[in-house]
Amino acid sequence: MAKVDFLIVGAGFSGAVFAEQAANKGYSVLVIEKNNFIGGACHDCYNSDNVLIHKFGAHIFHTNHENVWNYLSHFTQWNNYKHQVKANIGGKLYPFPININTLNSLYNLNLNEETIIQYFDKIRIKKDSVTNTEDQILSTFGEDLYNKFYKFYTKKQWGLWANELTLDLNSRIKERTNYNDNFFTDKYQGIPSKGYTELLRNILNHKNIKIQLETDFQSIKNQINYNYLIYTGRIDEYFNYQLGKLPFRSIKFEYETHNKEFYQPVAVVNYTQNLEIEYTRIVESKHMTLQKTPITTIIKEFPTSDGYPYYPIPQKANYELYTKYKKLSESLKNVIFLGRSAEYKYYNMDEVCFNSIDIFKKAPKNKKQN
């Protein structure tokens, strides 16, 4: 095979956007993907009941990066979906993140935008130092809301209690002092109108890009001649786990089709109240895709420690191990590690898109071959 300028491992968001950037500047690109489909964790598809599902959990695009939104808008139109999540507590559904509506319905109160500030001040548990996720939640919401919305959900999600997790530095744990039930507050939000797989297919549709599915880097790494390697798989796997395995949290998805138009009132319902229900949430893609069909498919998410590496686990020892791998990677001259598994970081789709554009700009490049 002729030498390519860029060999890209992984046809998820990170790999696809980097591939397009390089191809657009005239470089030759080969994308290899071990799955028999593109899209990575964002992959969506029609199931055998002809319902368009987010195969690997709810994916809602949201960003404040205007350049990312404009860039992706060259490849897709968007529907106008605004994401809403409810928590199921005692069989009743409450808006999440916690806001004035949540508290008023949960405790039968009459709070408004002024009184809620004193209310939060009254319930929060003051801490001299905040060192883990539990401290962070207790010092924001106090004990009862912690128990109802976070304690068991966190344990199910991570297999760890909140006091075993480092601080949530992206801080998703924030009180809302308004009536906004929408999950995200970003300026740009929506779902690609024909889905994520179609969006990524359009991004990858370039004469300078070749794609090889069902191809694992490990099995072909000595057969392909390239100038630069962009690796979006697990960094520890690249190095044959020589420093140890980086822990990831995975999810087992169970799909059910129901003979009704909708199963639940919003796209995501969290089951937060106890550990007896083992799934964390139920996702109903139709709310997001806006597909019109008389039946619906729901997806129950059961977090597990085995399986596809979805979430880096936020613990100090894991970040320390990742830092050692990162050091090792810096000795490689022509390899860039990009994306969620390669950088051991929970990134949203807009962030990986932003990074791929940015890193392509900064990447060392040989003179174009043709």
Ligand SMILES: Cc1cc2nc3c(=O)[nH]c(=O)nc-3n(C[C@H](O)[C@H](O)[C@H](O)COP(=O)(O)OP(=O)(O)OC[C@H]3O[C@@H](n4cnc5c(N)ncnc54)[C@H](O)[C@@H]3O)c2cc1C
């Ligand atoms: C359940 C869940 C819900 C999410 N919801 C949202 C959301 O609502 N909004 C949002 O913005 N983000 C969300 N995200 C994050 C989003 O999925 C990521 O930002 C995005 O998928 C990262 O893309 P990536 O290309 O870095 O990684 P991936 O999507 O994991 O892509 C990596 C690709 O590389 C391939 N690969 C790995 N190793 C090899 C190898 N050795 N050889 C060949 N191919 C290989 C993999 O098969 C995969 O296709 C969610 C993530 C999860 C897990």
